[in-house]
Amino acid sequence: MILPGKMRIQAFLQISCTRFLQMLALSGLLLLPLGTETCATAIQTRMKCGKSAELRLSSPTSNQGGLLLAELRSQQPLKAPKGKWDGKEILFWNRNTPEDASPVAYLGLVGVDLEQPAGKYEFAVTAESQSGEKVSCTANVLVKAGRFAVENLQVPKQFVEPDPEQLKRAQEEQKRLREIFATMSPERLWQGSFRIPLDGVTSGKNFGKRRILNGQLGSPHGGVDLPGTTGTPVHAAQSGRVVLAEELFFSGNSVVVDHGLGIYTFYGHLSEISVKVGDEVSSGALLGKVGATGRVTGPHLHWGLTVNRARVDPLQIVKLLSSE
Numbered sequence: 001m002i003l004p005g006k007m008r009i010q011a012f013l014q015i016s017c018t019r020f021l022q023m024l025a026l027s028g029l030l031l032l033p034l035g036t037e038t039c040a041t042a043i044q045t046r047m048k049c050g051k052s053a054e055l056r057l058s059s060p061t062s063n064q065g066g067l068l069l070a071e072l073r074s075q076q077p078l079k080a081p082k083g084k085w086d087g088k089e090i091l092f093w094n095r096n097t098p099e100d101a102s103p104v105a106y107l108g109l110v111g112v113d114l115e116q117p118a119g120k121y122e123f124a125v126t127a128e129s130q131s132g133e134k135v136s137c138t139a140n141v142l143v144k145a146g147r148f149a150v151e152n153l154q155v156p157k158q159f160v161e162p163d164p165e166q167l168k169r170a171q172e173e174q175k176r177l178r179e180i181f182a183t184m185s186p187e188r189l190w191q192g193s194f195r196i197p198l199d200g201v202t203s204g205k206n207f208g209k210r211r212i213l214n215g216q217l218g219s220p221h222g223g224v225d226l227p228g229t230t231g232t233p234v235h236a237a238q239s240g241r242v243v244l245a246e247e248l249f250f251s252g253n254s255v256v257v258d259h260g261l262g263i264y265t266f267y268g269h270l271s272e273i274s275v276k277v278g279d280e281v282s283s284g285a286l287l288g289k290v291g292a293t294g295r296v297t298g299p300h301l302h303w304g305l306t307v308n309r310a311r312v313d314p315l316q317i318v319k320l321l322s323s324e
């Protein structure tokens with residue numbers, strides 16, 4: 001097919017933009033060609049969603065293990081706004097109080113799993129207005145390869161390979177955790193911003209770190225390690241319901257808090273646990289104390305965040321919801 005000159009150029013730009021984005025995604029580069037019109041339309045952060053709604057994303061790109069905030073603004077209240085990301089349903093919550101404020105804003109969190117392959121993905125949003133008008137739109141999100149540290153370790157075999165009984169126990173616990181994280185409590189159990197669980201701590205390390213033990217690639221580190229001495233109080237990052245409080249093989253004394261809408265925080269290696277399953281906790285409530293239980297070399301808090309089954313960097317939710 002022969003296209004007129006201008007269209008040919010546009011088609012060329014479109015193709016090169018897509019290729020360029022793919023290259024960036026593969027290389028994990030942060031640079032983005034936002035200045036070029038074709039690229040900007042491919043990865044925009046704001047878009048029309050039906051006649052009277054607009055979808056905004058906190059960023060058109062994410063690293064593996066990143067978190068995005070989606071905002072759906074509408075001139076009138078919407079029924080059941082929902083998103084679809086990587087085959088999973090994302091629930092939105094209403095930001096406004098009172099409910100009749102205009103425009104109405106709905107927020108949703110999109111978690112990009114630590115091991116989600118780099119590339120271009122679609123985030124599809126659907127809702128219905130009170131008058132029955134369908135609202136739908138799709139945003140493109142570019143997932144970039146995370147730049148995670150790789151640690152090579154040579155250690156005696158017995159420290160790497162659990163015996164068959166330990167392995168069976170660890171696998172059963174992993175399965176239970178997966179089932180917990182796949183359960184979506186439909187109501188939001190928190191309000192406001194999330195906090196770092198240790199007082200005075202502002203950063204963590206090791207998120208996504210890959211360990212190669214005796215030449216074998218282990219699973220990536222799914223949370224951040226926060227510095228703390230044994231006995232330091234561990235606080236709930238936000239309010240929610242305790243859904244796990246027990247000793248696990250790898251993470252020692254552990255607590256999982258369900259915050260609703262598929263959002264869970266995980267606290268590991270505790271020296272003691274102060275809550276039990278079923279407890280309703282408020283933001284900052286004492287969950288236990290820092291320790292060195294499970295497979296660790298020293299005391300610290302392992303803090304994890306799961307959003308719709310995606311393992312994401314928990315420090316991101318602290319930043320993203322700080323003004324919510």
Ligand SMILES: [Zn+2]
Pocket residue numbers: 206221223224225301302303
């Ligand atoms: Zn850890």
